[in-house]
Amino acid sequence: MTDASSTAPLLSLRGIERSFQLGQTRLRALRGIDLTVAAGEFMAIWGPSGSGKSTLLNLLGLIDQADQGLLCFEGQDVRQLSDDALSDCRNRRIGFVFQSFNLIPVLSALDNVGLSLQVQGVPATEVRRRATEWLEQVGLGDFLHFRPDRLSGGQRQRVAIARALVGAPRLLIADEPTANLDSQTSREVIDLIERLNRDTGVTCIFTTHDPRLLARVPRQLRLQDGVISQDSYQEAA
Ligand SMILES: Nc1ncnc2c1ncn2[C@@H]1O[C@H](COP(=O)(O)OP(=O)(O)OP(=O)(O)O)[C@@H](O)[C@H]1O
Numbered sequence: 001m002t003d004a005s006s007t008a009p010l011l012s013l014r015g016i017e018r019s020f021q022l023g024q025t026r027l028r029a030l031r032g033i034d035l036t037v038a039a040g041e042f043m044a045i046w047g048p049s050g051s052g053k054s055t056l057l058n059l060l061g062l063i064d065q066a067d068q069g070l071l072c073f074e075g076q077d078v079r080q081l082s083d084d085a086l087s088d089c090r091n092r093r094i095g096f097v098f099q100s101f102n103l104i105p106v107l108s109a110l111d112n113v114g115l116s117l118q119v120q121g122v123p124a125t126e127v128r129r130r131a132t133e134w135l136e137q138v139g140l141g142d143f144l145h146f147r148p149d150r151l152s153g154g155q156r157q158r159v160a161i162a163r164a165l166v167g168a169p170r171l172l173i174a175d176e177p178t179a180n181l182d183s184q185t186s187r188e189v190i191d192l193i194e195r196l197n198r199d200t201g202v203t204c205i206f207t208t209h210d211p212r213l214l215a216r217v218p219r220q221l222r223l224q225d226g227v228i229s230q231d232s233y234q235e236a237a
Contacts, residue, residue, distance in 0.1 A: 008075025010170060010203050011037040011060060016069035018055050029055040031226040033069070037205070039170065042197040044214055045207045047223035053207040054175055056223065060205060061173040062090045074170070091116075095164030097174035097206075101156040103148040103163075109135055110144040113163045120167075134162035138192060154185035161192065165202065172196075174206035178213065190216060 016033040019026050029052045037043060037060075045053050058064035059071060062078060071078050073089060081089065103112050114131035118124070135144055138158040148156050157177060164172055174193065178186035190206075190213050197204045214220050222230035 008072065009036045010039045010041075010074060011035070012070075012072040012075075013059075014070045016056075016059065016066045016071060018052075018059065018064070018066050029226055030059075030066070033226075033228060035221070035228065035231075037203065039203055040197070040201045041219055042194060042204045042217055043206075043219040043221060044217040045205065045221045045223060046209065046211060046214065047229070049209065051223040052226040053223055055226075057173055057175050057205065057207050061094055061096060061171075062086055092167065093170045095167065095169040095172045095202075097157070097160050097164050097172065097177045099176040099179040101148070101153075101160045101180075103156055103159055105148055108145045108147055109140060109151070109159045109162075112148070112159055113166050116163070116167055130166055131162070134166045135159070137165075137196070138162045152185075153181050154188060157181065157185075157189050158192065161189075161196070165196065165200070170203060172202050172204045174204070176207050176209070178208060178210065183210075183212070186210065186213060 013033050013035040016030055017028065018030040019028045033056060045056060047053055055064070059066055062073065065078070073093075078086060104115070107115065110128070110131050113134055114127040117127045117130060122130075132141075132144060135141060138161055140155060140158055140162070143151060143155065148159070151159065172193070177193070178189050181189060193204050193206065194216050196202065208214075220230070220232040221228055
């Protein structure tokens, strides 16, 4: 990352376009997105099915690249990064949570959370210490040795959140983290993400279909037909 990273917003998007070719037609999933996200924000992206939420989240998580426009992560234009630098940025600075949890079924909660640190060559005692600490943070201190099939959906998502944050990323990206959970558990998961955002300062961005989950979220970005139709920050300004 460049020297600009200390003062720049975490994410800055200008004129972002993303299209997909479907047979003869070109589908414009994002049609000119301008967005600035400061470090430490907690933001929900919501809106109808097909409005471009996942497409935008994939760009913010550096999983996908725009066809047009400028996207800077910590002040760095991501188009200027080599594939290796982009992967390194994604692996070290961004944690991901998915709607279907994506835990490894044969590993305990502790090993699921510690795996990425182990792969990075962190010593085993340190891996264990940090994974235990994170599982305690998400309220699963009594479930360290449970495999995913012995955990409820809400508990699995908590393991996934611990796994996403154990490497101390700058950004947590969660694509519909509550889609497979009942409404009470969904609220608990969003409350947990909100507390972790407050306590650790990690920037958190998640997508949802469910407007009932927005009450605790300071910034709400509504997408419709590939454009931002509402941004609660701009309305408040
Ligand atoms: N890889 C792809 N190939 C072709 N079309 C795609 C692809 N990804 C997304 N699209 C299209 O782009 C548009 C936006 O999709 P996206 O998944 O971002 O919407 P969404 O708001 O996340 O929808 P949902 O709430 O149903 O998940 C949709 O019309 C979708 O069909």
